[in-house]
Amino acid sequence: MGSTSDSYSSSQETLATLESNTIYDFIPSYINLGFQKELKLKIIRDTTNPVVLEILGSEKFGFIENKVRSKCWHCLLSRQLRLENSRNNDVLIDHPDENQINLDVKRSFSFVENTKHRDFLKDLLSRIIIGIFRKHPKLRYYQGYHDIVSLFILVWHSNEEVDLSLSTMILSAVDAQFDTVFECVEIFTLVYLRDFMMNSLDFPIDQLKLISHLIKEKDPDLYHSMKLDKISPFFAISSILTFFSHDLKPTNENSIIWEIFDLIISKNSSFIPILIFTNFILMQKQKLIDQINLNTENFDNETDLIHASIQQILLTSISNENFFFKIMTITRLNYNRDVKLLSKVLFDSRIINCGSPLLTTAKGNNKTLFDTKDIDNLIDKQIKINGTRKNIRQTNTRFNIVLYHVINNKHLLVKLSILVGLLAIISKFSNRNLIWETYHKTKKVWLDPLHCLLHNPTSYLYSNNN
Amino acid sequence: MSGNGKNYDSIMKILLIGDSGVGKSCLLVRFVEDKFSPSFITTIGIDFKIKTVDINGKKVKLQLWDTAGQERFRTITTAYYRGAMGIILVYDVTDERTFTNIKQWFKTVNDHANDDAQLLLVGNKSDMDTRLVTYEQGEALAKELGLPFVESSAKDDQNVNEIFFTLARLIQDKIDSNKLSDAKNTNDGNVNIKSSSSSMSKANCC
Ligand SMILES: Nc1nc2c(ncn2[C@@H]2O[C@H](COP(=O)(O)OP(=O)(O)O)[C@@H](O)[C@H]2O)c(=O)[nH]1
Numbered sequence A: 001m002g003s004t005s006d007s008y009s010s011s012q013e014t015l016a017t018l019e020s021n022t023i024y025d026f027i028p029s030y031i032n033l034g035f036q037k038e039l040k041l042k043i044i045r046d047t048t049n050p051v052v053l054e055i056l057g058s059e060k061f062g063f064i065e066n067k068v069r070s071k072c073w074h075c076l077l078s079r080q081l082r083l084e085n086s087r088n089n090d091v092l093i094d095h096p097d098e099n100q101i102n103l104d105v106k107r108s109f110s111f112v113e114n115t116k117h118r119d120f121l122k123d124l125l126s127r128i129i130i131g132i133f134r135k136h137p138k139l140r141y142y143q144g145y146h147d148i149v150s151l152f153i154l155v156w157h158s159n160e161e162v163d164l165s166l167s168t169m170i171l172s173a174v175d176a177q178f179d180t181v182f183e184c185v186e187i188f189t190l191v192y193l194r195d196f197m198m199n200s201l202d203f204p205i206d207q208l209k210l211i212s213h214l215i216k217e218k219d220p221d222l223y224h225s226m227k228l229d230k231i232s233p234f235f236a237i238s239s240i241l242t243f244f245s246h247d248l249k250p251t252n253e254n255s256i257i258w259e260i261f262d263l264i265i266s267k268n269s270s271f272i273p274i275l276i277f278t279n280f281i282l283m284q285k286q287k288l289i290d291q292i293n294l295n296t297e298n299f300d301n302e303t304d305l306i307h308a309s310i311q312q313i314l315l316t317s318i319s320n321e322n323f324f325f326k327i328m329t330i331t332r333l334n335y336n337r338d339v340k341l342l343s344k345v346l347f348d349s350r351i352i353n354c355g356s357p358l359l360t361t362a363k364g365n366n367k368t369l370f371d372t373k374d375i376d377n378l379i380d381k382q383i384k385i386n387g388t389r390k391n392i393r394q395t396n397t398r399f400n401i402v403l404y405h406v407i408n409n410k411h412l413l414v415k416l417s418i419l420v421g422l423l424a425i426i427s428k429f430s431n432r433n434l435i436w437e438t439y440h441k442t443k444k445v446w447l448d449p450l451h452c453l454l455h456n457p458t459s460y461l462y463s464n465n466n
Numbered sequence B: 001m002s003g004n005g006k007n008y009d010s011i012m013k014i015l016l017i018g019d020s021g022v023g024k025s026c027l028l029v030r031f032v033e034d035k036f037s038p039s040f041i042t043t044i045g046i047d048f049k050i051k052t053v054d055i056n057g058k059k060v061k062l063q064l065w066d067t068a069g070q071e072r073f074r075t076i077t078t079a080y081y082r083g084a085m086g087i088i089l090v091y092d093v094t095d096e097r098t099f100t101n102i103k104q105w106f107k108t109v110n111d112h113a114n115d116d117a118q119l120l121l122v123g124n125k126s127d128m129d130t131r132l133v134t135y136e137q138g139e140a141l142a143k144e145l146g147l148p149f150v151e152s153s154a155k156d157d158q159n160v161n162e163i164f165f166t167l168a169r170l171i172q173d174k175i176d177s178n179k180l181s182d183a184k185n186t187n188d189g190n191v192n193i194k195s196s197s198s199s200m201s202k203a204n205c206c
């Protein structure tokens, strides 16, 4: 463990400050982790004040166990968005993404060993996701959303014995629980995930740029070693789209992914996943640079090289959960400072769309209770911006494809140059040529500086000096 | 870094593309880890795997890039087409739509991949009795597009190794014939990625 933190502690933070976690300062160090958790659990259970819950959830251990967590999430989320008509089961129109949803539901909960329980969870997953999209038909499904919803389902359904005996329980109790899970997923979706649910991935790709930006601010050398000035950090897309629930599976109650979501919900902040990914890179700096050097000869281009290197390091880091707990500590500790570092890009260069959760509903430490109308307005605004963006991108892509083919195709390049040459010769010899005439009439020196220079060097120089 | 214990003779970048759910990831997992699980996880964005194989007595390191099938990921996945020496286009023999979409995938390849990339068409899930696309239809499409064709099953481990070995051999043949025609490219028998494609050397110059 020591080696992983060394490189990072040398850059400003010292381990001493890392370990100081306000609420634990009064707990004597000889009290072991298990007992600390027990103590915290007691405090959470007795807390009725949501503001205190927010603080408890954003600190070490988060909400500790799912039985308590479900209540805390529900309490905090319903203070972030007030849903009207939460019971809404008569929408029957299919959503265009239902085919994709079914494909992904089939591939969910692969880490749940009991097949009966897995089927139970998949059925629930399908009902919730389809319910969300039928209720909010303007939103589009993306692969990865199912990982987030799966996580929510497990908060309420991680105990297989209880779930498998559900069929014998009273229906109204089952229904009430379904409604609570649904409500929490719905609020979380509308408050945190809107950027990802347009009809393109442009907004999440924008969010990825914040990772590059933060690394540039905090470690310029690493920024250059990782060629982040040249490549898009696509390597982080699955972590950002799923808030790490794709990489870090909730295999048991102590899995790190719970703490990540506890932190996001308690802080009401969509910045958390971006900060976690950045801290992962900063803390693995030396390993990453070594890996990149080792790989350099083997890869065709920088996008491939960096992606493969990061994926290799990420995989080894995931298998070491202690390391991720350390990342969480640093993320909590530097939260305010890092968000401040980002605010410059957020407001000056406008990388992020103005309806984004990062700037509105999940910008962190929010004190506003939004309602359905606010969200509707934000969604409409975002759809509009995204539509314009998508058009621009498609035109650019088409242009790039043509350019790419011209550059890569020697024959085409030769033909094109011959064509240009021919055109030049034709225009030279034909005085009645349209191009030639407009050329002369306009007498704009900048249209062809070389031409002017050859014909009349003095006038060209003269006009340039003016 | 210079010439240190290289345990392979050449590297090939290979890409798997096709609609979501056709079995790209299952084929890859079967090939690399010799496993099959019906609830194997969804691919989000791009995944990278490596496997070293033996082709004509040479150790070839295969760089395998698995892609997400959902349309919206295309902006991201096409960024990884560059420099691919082999591209596997996969459809599901039990799902006609994935078969008709192959033409769209073929176009995407033409737009984003190197011109000399070796393609291969694969009809997967041949084990299923709910087949809707016949072998002949697959073969006809392959002929029309000028691609070699294989039917496979990741589940029953039918033709999975063949997919990757056929592709690797075709690429190796291309490299060898390129080397014959291009006498300058003789770096002590080591065929590496950089000498095999014109656009790659360009990408490496900076
Ligand atoms: N019967 C059968 N099912 C398969 C086969 N390959 C994949 N599948 C199923 O198809 C689903 C989707 O496969 P996956 O590899 O995730 O598809 P991808 O989206 O193309 O990567 C898997 O969950 C498997 O259940 C196959 O060869 N035979």
Ligand SMILES: [Mg+2]
Residues within 6 Å of the ligand: B024, B025, B026, B041, B042, B043, B066, B067, B068
């Ligand atoms: Mg896949």
